[in-house]
Amino acid sequence: DIVVxxxxxxxxxxxxxxxxxNCRSSQSLLYFSNNKNALAWYQQKAGQPPKLLISxxxxxxxxxxxxxxxxxxxxxxxxxxxxxxxxxxxxxxxxQYYSTPRTFGRGTxxxxx
Amino acid sequence: xxxxxQSGTEVKQPGASVRISCKTSGYIFSSHYIHWVRQAPGQGxxxxxxxxxxxxxxxxxxxxxxxxxxxxxxxxxxxxxxxxRLRSEDTAVYYCARESPRPGPFDYWGQGTLVTxxx
Numbered sequence: 001d002i003v004v005x006x007x008x009x010x011x012x013x014x015x016x017x018x019x020x021x022n023c024r025s026s027q028s029l030l031y032f033s034n035n036k037n038a039l040a041w042y043q044q045k046a047g048q049p050p051k052l053l054i055s056x057x058x059x060x061x062x063x064x065x066x067x068x069x070x071x072x073x074x075x076x077x078x079x080x081x082x083x084x085x086x087x088x089x090x091x092x093x094x095x096q097y098y099s100t101p102r103t104f105g106r107g108t109x110x111x112x113x
Numbered sequence: 114x115x116x117x118x119q120s121g122t123e124v125k126q127p128g129a130s131v132r133i134s135c136k137t138s139g140y141i142f143s144s145h146y147i148h149w150v151r152q153a154p155g156q157g158x159x160x161x162x163x164x165x166x167x168x169x170x171x172x173x174x175x176x177x178x179x180x181x182x183x184x185x186x187x188x189x190x191x192x193x194x195x196x197x198r199l200r201s202e203d204t205a206v207y208y209c210a211r212e213s214p215r216p217g218p219f220d221y222w223g224q225g226t227l228v229t230x231x232x
Contacts, residue, residue: 031216040218049208049222050158061220093158097216101174102148104158 002026007033008107013088020073022031023094023107029057031098038098041070041079043108045090053092054079086112115139117209117223124229128195133226135209143167146212148185148219149194151205157212159205161213164192181221 003026013019017061029037037057041049052061057077067082081088089112094105120134135147149161161171168186173181182195192209207226210219 041217044158049210049225050219051222052218052220055213055218055220079155089164095158095218097212097218100163100172102160102163107157 001100002029002099002103004094004096004103004105006094006108008108009106010109010111012111013084014113015086016083019084019088019110021079021092021094021110023072023077023079023105025075025077025096025098029098030074031095032085037073037077038096039070039072039077040095040097041068042095043069043088043090044093077078081110084110084112115211115221118219119207119209119223119226122227122229124231125199126232127200127230129199129230130195131199131228133194133196133207133209133228135192135194135223137190137192137211139212142185142187146215147183147185147192148189148210148212149192150208150219151209152208152225153202153205156205160192161207166192196228199228201230204228204230 005024010036031038039057041054044050053064058070069080071078091107091109093107101110116138117137121133143166148163151159161194162183164183164185180197184193211221213220
């Protein structure tokens with residue numbers, strides 16, 4: 001199974017600050033047929049199911065604000081929230097979909113300081 | 114619009130079984146895999162299983178052994194998760210989620226079903 005390691009566990013920042021969340025995979029997620037990385041980022045607010053933010057490591061889903069961006073390749077990935085807003089308070093998860101079982105990082109809780 | 118609507122809260126005794134349904138609409142059921150994920154109280158997301166509604170094939174996380182079964186009913190566009198021999202550690206919110214064109218992330222999720230296992 002692919003192990004996905006996410007850090008930090010939690011993050012407390014002031015409004016407008018930059019948030020950076022890291023995700024590392026135990027093997028490359030570079031998908032041969034399209035040369036893209038099979039890594040997604042989800043946002044989960046309290047009492048809600050997860051919401052897909054980013055697919056293929058850097059493609060923002062429709063309607064996701066452009067302050068959210070994903071980067072990285074093969075085994076090392078980053079989710080960046082460029083200017084933290086109050087509505088971004090949530091737990092963020094990375095997930096690999098390169099192979100089954102589909103594995104998630106343990107989550108990063110983002111709070112406002 | 115795409116919707117995944119799950120069945121309601123369940124309270125079960127240890128050793129019992131539970132069935133959770135996931136009624137889908139707004140897309141071609143056979144064209145997307147359905148995954149099941151759970152979240153224990155205050156914990157992260159744990160992948161359980163996947164079903165291919167078109168071929169009827171399935172895949173399971175190893176740590177559930179033979180306790181879990183997922184099925185798909187194309188006539189009602191509904192996916193089911195069956196979990197048997199319940200124990201307290203199975204207390205969690207269970208989600209179904211649709212996979213975007215394979216391989217893909219989970220683009221739509223059900224609202225979640227709380228299963229509480231308690232004597």
